[in-house]
Amino acid sequence: MAGITLNSVTKSYGGNAVINDLNLDINDGEFLTLVGPSGCGKSTTLRIIAGLENQTGGDVAIDDKNVNNIRPSLRDLAMVFQSYALYPHLTVRNNLMTPLRLRDLTFWERFPILGYLVPGRSKKITSIEAEIQKVAETLKIEPLLARKPGQLSGGQRQRVALGRAMVRNPAAFLMDEPLSNLDASLRVHMRAELSSLHKKLKTTFVYVTHDQAEALTMSDRIAVMMDGDLLQLGTPEEVYKNPNDIRVAEFIGSPKMNILKGTCDEKGQVTSAGIKIDAQIDPLNAGAISIGFRPEHIEIVQKASNKTLSGKLSYKENLGSDVFLHLSLDGSDDSFIVRAQPNEGNTQKIGDILHFTPIKGSALVFDSKGQGVTLLKSKTSGKRK
Amino acid sequence: MGQSKIHYWFVGPAIFLMLLLLIAPVFVAAGLSMTNYSLGNSGFDWIGLENYEKLFSRRSYAKMFTASLTYVLLVVPISVALGLGAALLISSLKIGGELYKAVFFLPVMATLLAMAIVWEFALNPIVGVVNDILRSGCDKDMIYAFFTGSWYGNNALESWYGSSCEKKFPIWLGDKKYALGTIAFIGIWQAFGFNMVLYLAGLTSVPRELYQAAHMDGADSAWERFKLVTWPMLGPTHVFVITISSIRSFQVFDTVEALTQGGPSKSTYVMVYAMFEKGVKQNLLGIGSAITIVFLIFVLILTLIQVYFVNRRVHY
Amino acid sequence: MYSQTNWLGEFFKHSLLLAGAIVVLLPFYLMLSYSFKSPSEIEANKGGFFGTQEIMTDNRCIKAGNPEEECLMRPIVYNYTAAFKEAPLVRYMLNGIFVTVSIFVIQVIIALPCAYALSKLRFWGRNVVFGMVIFCLLIPVHAIALPLYIMLAKVGLTNTYAALIIPWTISVFGIFLMRQFFMTVPDDLIDAARMDGMGEFSIVWQVMLPTAIPALLAFGIFSVVAHWNDYYWPRIVVTGNKDLMTPPLGLRMFKSDMDGNEYGPMMAATTVIVLPLVIIFLLAQRRFIEGITMTGMK
Numbered sequence: 001m002a003g004i005t006l007n008s009v010t011k012s013y014g015g016n017a018v019i020n021d022l023n024l025d026i027n028d029g030e031f032l033t034l035v036g037p038s039g040c041g042k043s044t045t046l047r048i049i050a051g052l053e054n055q056t057g058g059d060v061a062i063d064d065k066n067v068n069n070i071r072p073s074l075r076d077l078a079m080v081f082q083s084y085a086l087y088p089h090l091t092v093r094n095n096l097m098t099p100l101r102l103r104d105l106t107f108w109e110r111f112p113i114l115g116y117l118v119p120g121r122s123k124k125i126t127s128i129e130a131e132i133q134k135v136a137e138t139l140k141i142e143p144l145l146a147r148k149p150g151q152l153s154g155g156q157r158q159r160v161a162l163g164r165a166m167v168r169n170p171a172a173f174l175m176d177e178p179l180s181n182l183d184a185s186l187r188v189h190m191r192a193e194l195s196s197l198h199k200k201l202k203t204t205f206v207y208v209t210h211d212q213a214e215a216l217t218m219s220d221r222i223a224v225m226m227d228g229d230l231l232q233l234g235t236p237e238e239v240y241k242n243p244n245d246i247r248v249a250e251f252i253g254s255p256k257m258n259i260l261k262g263t264c265d266e267k268g269q270v271t272s273a274g275i276k277i278d279a280q281i282d283p284l285n286a287g288a289i290s291i292g293f294r295p296e297h298i299e300i301v302q303k304a305s306n307k308t309l310s311g312k313l314s315y316k317e318n319l320g321s322d323v324f325l326h327l328s329l330d331g332s333d334d335s336f337i338v339r340a341q342p343n344e345g346n347t348q349k350i351g352d353i354l355h356f357t358p359i360k361g362s363a364l365v366f367d368s369k370g371q372g373v374t375l376l377k378s379k380t381s382g383k384r385k
Numbered sequence: 386m387g388q389s390k391i392h393y394w395f396v397g398p399a400i401f402l403m404l405l406l407l408i409a410p411v412f413v414a415a416g417l418s419m420t421n422y423s424l425g426n427s428g429f430d431w432i433g434l435e436n437y438e439k440l441f442s443r444r445s446y447a448k449m450f451t452a453s454l455t456y457v458l459l460v461v462p463i464s465v466a467l468g469l470g471a472a473l474l475i476s477s478l479k480i481g482g483e484l485y486k487a488v489f490f491l492p493v494m495a496t497l498l499a500m501a502i503v504w505e506f507a508l509n510p511i512v513g514v515v516n517d518i519l520r521s522g523c524d525k526d527m528i529y530a531f532f533t534g535s536w537y538g539n540n541a542l543e544s545w546y547g548s549s550c551e552k553k554f555p556i557w558l559g560d561k562k563y564a565l566g567t568i569a570f571i572g573i574w575q576a577f578g579f580n581m582v583l584y585l586a587g588l589t590s591v592p593r594e595l596y597q598a599a600h601m602d603g604a605d606s607a608w609e610r611f612k613l614v615t616w617p618m619l620g621p622t623h624v625f626v627i628t629i630s631s632i633r634s635f636q637v638f639d640t641v642e643a644l645t646q647g648g649p650s651k652s653t654y655v656m657v658y659a660m661f662e663k664g665v666k667q668n669l670l671g672i673g674s675a676i677t678i679v680f681l682i683f684v685l686i687l688t689l690i691q692v693y694f695v696n697r698r699v700h701y
Numbered sequence: 702m703y704s705q706t707n708w709l710g711e712f713f714k715h716s717l718l719l720a721g722a723i724v725v726l727l728p729f730y731l732m733l734s735y736s737f738k739s740p741s742e743i744e745a746n747k748g749g750f751f752g753t754q755e756i757m758t759d760n761r762c763i764k765a766g767n768p769e770e771e772c773l774m775r776p777i778v779y780n781y782t783a784a785f786k787e788a789p790l791v792r793y794m795l796n797g798i799f800v801t802v803s804i805f806v807i808q809v810i811i812a813l814p815c816a817y818a819l820s821k822l823r824f825w826g827r828n829v830v831f832g833m834v835i836f837c838l839l840i841p842v843h844a845i846a847l848p849l850y851i852m853l854a855k856v857g858l859t860n861t862y863a864a865l866i867i868p869w870t871i872s873v874f875g876i877f878l879m880r881q882f883f884m885t886v887p888d889d890l891i892d893a894a895r896m897d898g899m900g901e902f903s904i905v906w907q908v909m910l911p912t913a914i915p916a917l918l919a920f921g922i923f924s925v926v927a928h929w930n931d932y933y934w935p936r937i938v939v940t941g942n943k944d945l946m947t948p949p950l951g952l953r954m955f956k957s958d959m960d961g962n963e964y965g966p967m968m969a970a971t972t973v974i975v976l977p978l979v980i981i982f983l984l985a986q987r988r989f990i991e992g993i994t995m996t997g998m999k
Contacts, residue, residue, distance in 0.1 A: 052892045073898030085893035089911035102898035164893075176889075391901045392824045399815035400830060402871035407837045410848035417848065424854055471721065474714050481715065487986050488722045491729065493993065494982045498932040498949040499971045502956055503728040506735065506964060512744050514731060574725065579993070586994045636843045639932045643953060657843060657933070664847040665937050673847050680844050688839050 002063035002076070002171035002204060003028040004049060009058035011044055018044050020228045022058070026172075031198050031205040035215040036225035037251065042208045045225070046174050049206060051075050062171060073102070078165035082177040084157045086149040092160050093132060093145040099168050100128045135166045138200075155186050162197070172204035179214065191217050212252045216240065224248045246370035249292050255317075255324055255337045257364075258293045268376060270365060273331070275309055279363045280376040289373070290366045295324060295339040297362035301355050308355040311336055313348055327354060411681065418674035425668070436675035448651040449659045449676075452565060453635065456655055459569040460576060460634040465626055467573065468580025473615075475581070476588050477607075486585070489578040497575055501640040504571050508557040516554040523550035558644050561652040568640050568653050576633065580626050587622030591615065621695070628691035632684055656680050732975065735968035739776035743964045752776055759783075776965060781973075783966035787958075789943055790973055793951035800865045800947055801928045805921055808872040813913070816879030817905050821891055831880075837873040843933060850937050860945060864938040869928065875920050882916040883909060919992035926993070929978060948974040 004026040011019040019041040026032045034042040047053040049060060051072035060067050067075050078099070086095050101110060108114065109121045136142045139159045149157055158178065165173055179187045179194075195218050198205050209215055215222045216236045223233045231245045243249035249257050262272035268283040269276060272291055279291070301308055311327030314335060323345025326335040338356055340348075348354065365373045418436055422429035440446045471489055475482045492500065507514050522528040529550070533541035541547040549555070557567040595614045604610045638657040641647060647654040647662065656676060664673025730750070735743055738752035754775050761783075762772035774782075784790060818824070819831050842849075849868050850859070858864045886909070894908045910917075932949040939945045946954065955970055982989045 047892075050892075050896060052895060072892075072895045077896070079893065079896050081887075081889035081893055083887045083889045085887060085889035087890070087894075087908060087911070089914070099897040164897075392818045392822050392827075395814035395818035395822070395901075395905070396830050398811050399871060399876060400833070402811060403833060403837050403873060406849065406868055406871050407840050407842075407845070407873065410845040410852065411840060413848035413851065414845060417851070424851065467721075471718070474718055478714060478718075479711060481718075483986075485718045485722060486990065487983065488725055490986075490990060490993075491979065491982070492725060494926060494978050494989065495729070495975050496930045496932075496949050496952075496978070498930075499952055499975045500728050500732075502952065502971060503732045503735075503968070506968070507728060507731050512746065512964075514727075514746060517746050574728075578725070582990050582994045632841065636841065638843070639949070642932075642936065643956070660847055661933075661937065665850065670847065670851060677844060677847050681840070684841055684844060685839060 004172060004204065004206065005059075005061040005064070006045070006049070007059040007061065009045070009048060009055045009060065011041070011048060011053070011056050018228050019048075019055075022228075022230055024223060024230060024233070026204060026206060029202050029204055030220040031195070031207065031218060033207045033209060033215040033219040033222050034225060035209055035212055035222055035251075038210055040225040041228040042210075042225050043176055046079075046176055046206060046208045050077055050079050050174050076168075076171040077174055078168045078170035078172075079174040079176065080161050080165050080178045082180055084149070084161040084181075086157060086160055086164070088149050091146055091148055092141065092152070092163075095149070095160060096132045096135065096145075096163050096167050097128060099164060100131060103168070104128060131167050132163075135163045138166070138197075139163050154182050155190070158182060158190065166201070170203070172206060173201075175205065175207045177209055178207075180209070180211070187214075194218060213254060216252070222252075224251065226251070242372065243292075243364065244372040246290055246292070246366040246372075249364060249366070249372075253294060255295055258295065258298075258336045259334070260291045260293070260329075260332070260336075262289050262291045262365075263287065264289050264365075270363070273309060273329075275307065277358065277363055278307075278360050279365055281365050281373050282376065285365075285367050285373055288368050290370070292364040292366065293358050293362065295337045297359045298338040298356050299359060300325075300338065300340060300344065301357055304355045305357075308357045309336075310353055310355050313350055313352045313354055316345065316348070316350065318342070318345070325354065327356075414674040414677040414681075416674075417670055418672075418678050420671050422670045423668045424670065429671075432671070436672045437679075439672060440675050440679065445651055445654070446659075449654045449656060452652060452654050453656045455565055456569050456572065456637055456653075457631055457634045459566065460572040460637075461627060461630045463569075464573045464577040464630055464634075465580050465623075467577040468626065469584050469619075471577065471581040472584035472588060473611075476585060486582070489581055491578070492575045493579045493582075498639045498643055500575070501571060501643045504574075504640075505558065505644050508567060510554065510556040510559070515557070519546075519549070519554050522546075559649060561649045564645050564649055564652050568637070568645065571640050572634055572637055576630055580630060583626050583629075584619065584622055587619050588615070591618040624691055624694045628687055631687050635680070635683060635687075656683075729979075732968050732971055735964050736780050736972045737777045738965060739779075740963075740965060742776070780965035780969040783963070784955075784969035784973060787966060788951055788955045788970055790951065790970055792944065793946055793948045793974070794977075796862075796944075796946060796951075797929055797948045800862065801925045803862075803866050804869045804928050805924045807866070807870045808875050808920075808924060809917065811870060812872055812875035812879055813910060814905050816876050816883055817909050819876070820880045820883035821886075821888065822901075834873050834876050834880075838877060842868060846934060846937055853938060859938050860940060860942050862945065865935060865945065865947065868934065872920075872924065875924070878920055879913060879916060882913055886912055918988065922989055922992035926978060926989075 004024075006022050006024040009019060009022045009024075010017065022041075022045065024045075034045055036042050044053060048055045049062075051067065051070060055068075062075060062077070086092075087098065090098065104124055104127075105115075105121065106118070109118045109124070115121060132145075133142075136145060139162060141156065141159050141163060144152060144156055144160065149160070152160065158181075161178065179190050182190060191214060194205075194207075198218075207214075207218065216239075219236055221234060222236055222239050224231045224239060226247050232239055232243065232248045234242075239248065239252055243252060246259070250259065260272045262270055262277065264270050264281055264283070264286050266283050266286050268280045268286075270279040270281060270289065270291060271277060277291060281289075304310060309329065311329040313325055314328045315326040317324040317326065321342070323340045323342055325338045325340055325345055325348060327338060329336050338354075361375065363375070365375065367373050419431055419433055420429040421432050471485070475485050478485075506512070508516075510516055522532065529541070529546075530536040533539065533544040533547040533550075535541040535544075535547070542551060555563045557563050591614065595618065596610060599610045599613050602613075604613050636657055637655050638661065641653050641655055641658045642661070645653045647658055657680070660673050660676045660680065663669045663676065734750050734752075737750075737754075738748050739755065739757045741757075742748040742752050754777060756773050757776055757779060758769065759772045759774060759779055763769060815830075819827060819834070846868075853859050853864050853867070858867070890908065890912070891904055894904050899907065929947075930949060931947070932953065935947045935950040936953070939947075939950060943951070943954065952970055952974055955967060959967055
């Protein structure tokens with residue numbers, strides 16, 4: 001078990017920077033998710049931790065030991081790949097065995113035929129077999145041990161790939177979009193399994209995904225990356241409730257957060273489309289700002305007033321438990337999405353003009369540079385952390 | 386892992402062998418083609434382009450180019466057409482396709498030199514089975530009428546078959562009128578199965594939906610669908626099959642060496658055989674190398690034509 | 702819909718193909734048939750496929766001074782024993798196997814690591830090396846046989862096994878084919894092997910090699926067929942020494958040594974040389990056709 005520290009890590013390919021000055025402390029035993037859109041540098045970060053890629057600058061330490069010049073196999077990490085990367089010519093048993101054979105057996109013990117003559121080999125093999133048996137039981141893949149990867153379903157391959165990582169008892173697990181090749185229902189199921197596996201193993205998990213839902217459901221902490229920068233590091237709740245950057249706000253949460261253009265006057269009062277929003281911020285931010293509303297923080301009201309906005313219902317997205325109403329607002333190209341209860345949402349008709357108002361204190365305000373700004377309750381204010 | 390030097394060990398041997406066995410010989414040939422070098426001689430003289438002048442002025446080399454080009458022009462169109470025809474027929478069969486495929490592919494696998502010897506026996510003017518069969522048709526009225534064209538009103542004796550029946554059937558490999566054609570026939574016999582499997586592979590890559598769409602669009606006859614879908618979709622295969630068979634038939638050697646040795650009167654004196662005869666048998670390495678270089682240029686031109694067509698993507 | 706069978710059309714197609722098949726099979730039929738028959742049957746074109754197998758006298762055996770009753774035998778026995786007696790057919794076959802197998806093994810040893818480096822390792826000059834491979838694809842080895850022959854003669858290697866093998870040790874086509882195949886192998890697999898603790902050499906031979914079996918098989922078929930059947934190159938570098946001859950060259954020798962009308966033994970020898978590949982082909986037809994087409998894309 002180990003914590004992992006990245007210190008001012010940079011990476012560029014031929015002058016093309018993909019990671020800019022990344023500092024990241026991954027605690028021992030935590031489930032940390034690197035999330036971001038494709039090309040944000042999250043996979044590269046993982047591969048740098050693994051040692052499959054050399055960083056251009058900075059240091060990587062595992063358990064406070066600098067591993068910059070240590071080969072991937074000696075870093076005591078295990079990795080689960082998106083395409084599973086099982087050896088197609090080996091049975092499941094031999095796939096699981098490979099990392100242990102290479103680590104525990106000497107060159108001569110691995111030598112074909114002659115290897116059997118080396119004393120002590122059979123004892124080692126027995127302990128390897130036992131390890132495999134244990135892992136296979138945990139993952140419920142014992143019946144598959146004699147098969148080859150080609151004869152397995154996607155979900156089964158996924159388990160074998162996990163198993164191959166687990167047999168090594170590594171200091172940390174690295175996972176590169178391990179669920180993205182599975183179908184939707186299996187993916188949701190595997191999220192729960194991975195979480196419980198993490199609780200059982202109590203080992204560090206570093207998990208890379210582009211799916212914000214995976215990040216929110218499984219992680220202890222989330223690191224949101226974009227364009228090679230680490231934008232925010234925090235618990236799922238923090239990142240969802242208090243995004244410190246408008247890009248984080250828009251990336252995390254589904255459906256997407258609604259963003260309205262607005263202004264802040266000298267008193268710190270926020271207005272949008274001539275309506276006063278229930279939000280006070282530091283007057284230092286006076287000028288153009290953006291205001292974000294989560295779809296679940298909007299109320300539909302019967303009558304228009306000076307506290308309501310209006311939009312025409314253009315589309316209804318019925319998910320059964322919820323209905324998302326897509327409203328088109330004057331002066332905005334994006335539709336404004338409002339979550340409604342089914343009985344409420346189903347009565348609305350396409351083309352109706354709806355009036356709505358944000359729930360008190362729910363608005364998120366971002367300054368002209370996209371940085372989050374805290375709402376004033378008392379007189380203290382500042383950048384949201 | 387960029388800084389490891391392991392790749393030297395991986396590509397080093399290959400690079401060394403490529404330089405030694407493929408690239409160096411081209412330069413050796415180019416150099417020697419301007420000399421009068423012979424193995425065993427201690428020295429040689431630079432004679433400039435004299436070998437090339439010989440190549441393009443002497444009658445025997447004119448015959449060489451004629452023989453090679455005629456051979457290619459006979460074998461390529463016919464073996465490609467037969468290959469395509471066989472592929473189309475086989476792919477449209479309900480049953481038995483696999484069997485024909487195996488049969489037609491057999492000559493591709495079989496040792497050409499050995500089969501050439503069998504063909505020589507079959508084509509032997511006295512004991513050969515081919516002339517035997519031809520002769521046996523002469524006294525069967527229906528066959529005679531069909532092949533001479535007399536059923537159509539032609540004068541039987543003026544036709545090839547009729548006059549051959551009167552006198553005798555040709556000495557296929559010993560007659561300069563027939564020898565190259567006979568060698569080409571063996572070439573076609575051997576090569577068309579190869580073209581067939583390439584076309585079959587091309588045909589399977591044509592999406593089924595396209596044929597269904599053609600049906601929907603009103604292409605009702607098989608011929609319409611062939612014109613609309615099959616032929617254009619086979620574009621890349623055509624380019625490939627034609628160049629590959631041209632290059633292969635340029636290299637004809639086994640049949641010529643075993644059956645005619647360039648004769649009679651140089652009618653089958655193809656380039657690779659000339660290269661072998663001059664360079665190896667007569668130890669005239671200068672002129673042999675000159676033929677090598679000309680031959681390389683021919684192959685290069687063929688390949689460039691292929692690359693041109695592939696890059697232009699004329700096929701879709 | 703359009704699925705009802707057009708019987709007339711089917712019949713017509715089968716007749717065309719059958720006619721083609723007869724021409725294609727004719728020499729194979731003759732080869733087998735002649736190898737069974739007595740000289741008189743061959744000359745008179747009698748005896749059907751198998752001949753009458755009447756007891757015949759072996760003239761050569763009598764000339765050698767044996768009593769006549771020892772020289773009586775069935776034509777089929779005569780043809781095949783004569784083939785093996787008069788030409789070192791077994792030696793030819795063993796030479797053929799040795800040469801083709803050596804060529805293939807060396808080709809793989811050279812090509813596989815190179816293809817791996819070209820597809821999966823990033824290093825300076827990779828594109829130059831690949832460009833060189835592509836360039837070399839343009840050079841047909843048949844065309845440069847003469848300079849190769851001179852080079853081998855200069856180092857005194859003509860009339861050796863080495864001369865039969867060396868020019869074919871580098872298969873740029875093999876490199877190209879394997880590289881294309883390796884491009885389709887996910888990088889993840891190699892990364893996983895590195896995480897598991899394999900070095901680059903182990904990755905080539907323990908991960909890439911087993912993964913590449915289908916492509917290697919195709920290439921193997923291509924290589925073995927080409928070199929078993931090759932006549933041109935052995936003809937150039939082996940002169941007179943029967944101990945080194947490969948099957949086609951040996952057969953050619955047999956033909957020029959042949960006195961009179963020894964068609965029977967000649968065809969028996971031909972059958973022995975042609976049959977192995979044909980039988981393997983018929984047993985693994987699909988693989989062969991796939992292999993040759995895949996590698997035909999040269």
